Amino acid sequence: MTIRAVDEAPLNKFHRKLTWACAGGPFLDGYLLSIIGVALVGMSKELHLSTGDESLIGAAALVGIFVGGLFFGALTDKLGREAMYTIDLAVLVGGSILSVFANETWQLVLLRFxxxxxxxxxxxxxxSLLAEWVPNKHRGRLLGILILAWYVGAAAAYVIGYAMAEIGGTGTWRWMLASGAVLSAVILLLRIGTPESPLWLVNKGRTADAQKAIKKALDRTVSIDDLLAASADEQAVEQSGFRDLFRGAYLRRTLFCGLFYMCQITPMFALYTFGPTILGSFGLGEGNVSNLGSGLISVVFVLGCIPALRLVDRVGRRPVIVWSFALMVVPLAVLGGGSALPVAVVVACFCAYALFSGGPTVLEWTYPNELFPTSVRATAGGVATSISRIGAAAGTYLLPISLDRLGIGTTMLIGAGITVLGWLVSFAWAEETRGRTLAETSALPGSGRSVAAGGERSDALRKSGL
Known part of the structure; x- marks a missing residue:
């Protein structure tokens, strides 16, 4: 099922505002995960934290992301995108404020979770909300922009943390945590008033509400009769649930989305840790200045995403992800040479990896939203996020051990091996979804909703205004 009034609408102020509002979540992710690293320096001194305490505080948020993605994605498919869209931001505001008053390790661990x-x-x-509102031909680029916000948020955390530490010393760690509440409140205000996804409303049979949402956002009128027909079309599709993601034809798509995401993010977290060591060669790796160096690392990854944003809608999803993973292996393999490599080679490899990683990065949230139907779209996105965080948590925990016992060269070769797995998964399972409606991209082969069927249906939908 597709709503032509939404699918073929020209980009307007609503789409731009929605994109920035949706990008607020990844921005806060990057910010909140990074600001804690800066704050831990002063926090450890004041609260007398042990190394184990610091590890628990640092890992708590990653565990929370795993649980949140797994549980609340399914809840979003049941309750709707709009309500959850603001509730989760309110939690970020409250949690950040309470963190300012924490004085015990368990309090910080709980709040970070x-x-x-x-x-x-x-x-x-x-x-899922953005995917169901944006025009078809712009969907890949606009969804890809969301991941850029993560790196911008991480860079902002290091810069703000650096400035606070310079002005007030490491004792300003509580103000660093409070800054997350301010940013969360700003994004929350930006999100207020966003209409519910018309696809979700039609899926639930709420055609009158869908009509009002489209009119409010796009100033386009779709008749109730047409929406009733669309609703009947949606209800004719088997309504999938959480379990369906792990059986039948959807299992392959679930594994693909989760595994390529995990294979992309695990070495990336490792390079984030290795990055300050590289920058240390230029005098940017010691003391408070290292926070600026870490911010520069985020900027490099942002630059890597920019060309990929244009390519996913012009060249296609499949060639971008397959070729990106193949190219990402090369610099990691070269870094396998270890500390004996010249600094110029190490820096060049780091920049090359950041550039090539843009492809899988911008597709992390595009593929889950395109390959699954409305009834489980948010659920699938949550599952993919949860699977990826297994790799992120493992990489963060095991990297210091690997560096200590195996050395930097072997550690980078392990990263190259993980990236090869990402290439194999993408080569075997990546589907091409460019230029197709969500109804067509989420249809299973042989389901009667294939591209060909979608093309026949499009003619009828054009006559009905959908």
């Missing part, structure tokens, strides 16, 4: 759950919930909520 709650913040992680809200962040993990926002990924499937915001991405």
């Amino acid at each position: 709650v913040l992680g759950m809200a962040i993990g919930a926002d990924y499937p909520i915001a991405t």
